Amino acid sequence: MRTQVAIIGAGPSGLLLSQLLHLAGIDCVVLERRSADYVLSRIRAGVLEQGMVDMLDKAGVSERMFKEGLPHDGVNMSVGDTRLRIDLKGLTGGKTVMVYGQTEVTKDLMDAHTARDAKVVYEAEDVTPIDFDTDTPRVTYKKDGVTHEIACDFICGCDGYHGVSRASVPQDAITEFEKVYPIGWLGILSYVKPVNHELIYANHDNGFALASMRSHTLSRYYIQVPVDTDINAWPDDAIWDELKIRLGEEAAANMETGPSIEKSIAPLRSFVAEPLRFGRLMLAGDAGHIVPPTGAKGLNLAASDIYYLSNALIEFYGEKSMAGVDAYSQKALARIWKAERFSWWMTMLLHKFPDLGAFNAKMQQTDMDYLASSHAAQVSLAENYVGLPF
Numbered sequence: 001m002r003t004q005v006a007i008i009g010a011g012p013s014g015l016l017l018s019q020l021l022h023l024a025g026i027d028c029v030v031l032e033r034r035s036a037d038y039v040l041s042r043i044r045a046g047v048l049e050q051g052m053v054d055m056l057d058k059a060g061v062s063e064r065m066f067k068e069g070l071p072h073d074g075v076n077m078s079v080g081d082t083r084l085r086i087d088l089k090g091l092t093g094g095k096t097v098m099v100y101g102q103t104e105v106t107k108d109l110m111d112a113h114t115a116r117d118a119k120v121v122y123e124a125e126d127v128t129p130i131d132f133d134t135d136t137p138r139v140t141y142k143k144d145g146v147t148h149e150i151a152c153d154f155i156c157g158c159d160g161y162h163g164v165s166r167a168s169v170p171q172d173a174i175t176e177f178e179k180v181y182p183i184g185w186l187g188i189l190s191y192v193k194p195v196n197h198e199l200i201y202a203n204h205d206n207g208f209a210l211a212s213m214r215s216h217t218l219s220r221y222y223i224q225v226p227v228d229t230d231i232n233a234w235p236d237d238a239i240w241d242e243l244k245i246r247l248g249e250e251a252a253a254n255m256e257t258g259p260s261i262e263k264s265i266a267p268l269r270s271f272v273a274e275p276l277r278f279g280r281l282m283l284a285g286d287a288g289h290i291v292p293p294t295g296a297k298g299l300n301l302a303a304s305d306i307y308y309l310s311n312a313l314i315e316f317y318g319e320k321s322m323a324g325v326d327a328y329s330q331k332a333l334a335r336i337w338k339a340e341r342f343s344w345w346m347t348m349l350l351h352k353f354p355d356l357g358a359f360n361a362k363m364q365q366t367d368m369d370y371l372a373s374s375h376a377a378q379v380s381l382a383e384n385y386v387g388l389p390f
């Protein structure tokens with residue numbers, strides 16, 4: 001089999017890339033290790049930047065998002081005694097974010113692929129990128145016990161943090177930067193009315209909590225827990241009780257509680273691989289970098305990678321030029337590092353750390369007090385939260 005671009009991974013990165021390349025008349029095949037249902041069962045991101053919303057629109061998969069998504073003009077934060085609403089729209093000259101779940105984005109992309117009978121192979125085993133240091137790369141995989149080989153011009157590794165693409169690169173060709181935090185987020189999804197019409201990020205003495213949502217009837221909450229926490233130690237009632245404590249009295253009074261329909265713990269990590277291109281293999285999304293979820297940047301960074309990468313490939317096929325491909329890694333990394341900085345800063349501001357020490361605790365409270373009193377600091381937070389330009 002031959003294609004122009006072989007894409008490994010059918011998460012949001014891989015499917016968005018495949019959709020944009022298809023619209024530009026470029027042939028591609030997507031290889032996904034899991035089933036479509038499994039991919040859709042992973043509850044992850046909920047907040048989309050304007051840039052990502054625009055890309056989904058350009059990809060022709062925005063109809064349901066505009067109907068069902070919730071545009072948010074502001075976001076709320078509380079640290080110790082300091083409470084603050086960040087007026088995203090007012091501070092950024094009119095920019096907002098869209099609350100629309102990653103599951104829904106992925107489903108819309110999958111439906112668009114199904115509608116055009118696109119080549120997406122689910123439950124592809126042993127996917128292996130080969131010869132990407134030559135001009136004739138290949139990918140092999142097994143399906144139903146039969147081995148297949150795809151010859152292509154480029155391989156795009158959109159296979160997440162644990163994928164095969166980054167792992168296939170020789171160790172001496174890649175530099176990895178990492179910070180692991182000793183905490184995780186315990187998240188629950190429940191069919192209850194959101195406690196507030198906008199998100200609330202809170203740093204309480206007991207630790208971080210976040211009140212988020214997927215719709216007017218579906219809420220998503222998180223609490224900070226030690227990273228090695230056994231999820232069975234947190235029955236639903238205990239989570240609701242803790243949320244009421246950490247989110248404060250007003251939220252507690254408004255909080256509707258109910259059974260969880262999903263519950264999971266995600267570790268917090270900052271990670272960047274450099275470079276993102278190895279000959280004819282390019283990494284995009286979580287395959288190349290991870291941010292802690294505090295700034296809501298992971299999915300949005302995946303989208304900006306795909307913006308640069310799809311344009312580079314369209315330039316290659318349209319103008320027979322490698323210039324865009326050559327520049328991909330550097331362009332993407334410049335934006336990635338800024339989102340890494342913002343996510344790290346939000347994480348350090350909003351969590352309780354076991355070994356923080358008295359000085360750093362003072363810095364945390366002072367950072368928040370400064371934010372509450374400085375227009376410039378609020379503009380900085382707002383422009384990062386709605387997303388820096390591509």
Ligand code: RFL
Nearest residue numbers: 009011012013033044045046159160285286297298299300
């Ligand atoms: P994904 O979604 O991990 O998809 C990768 C796909 O590749 C497949 N795969 C393979 N396929 C073939 N062969 C192999 N060897 C393979 N290995 C893996 C996988 O099965 C999978 O289907 O990466 P992608 O597409 O780059 O997308 C990245 C986003 O998923 C991620 O950055 C966000 O979810 C991060 N994130 C958030 N991002 C935001 O922008 N806003 C948020 O509000 C936000 N909240 C979150 C988050 C992530 C969280 N968790 C659980 C990590 C909240 C949480 C709790």
Ligand code: PHB
Nearest residue numbers: 045046212293294295296
């Ligand atoms: C979510 O709704 O899942 C969510 C929202 C904001 C974040 C992280 C996750 O910063």
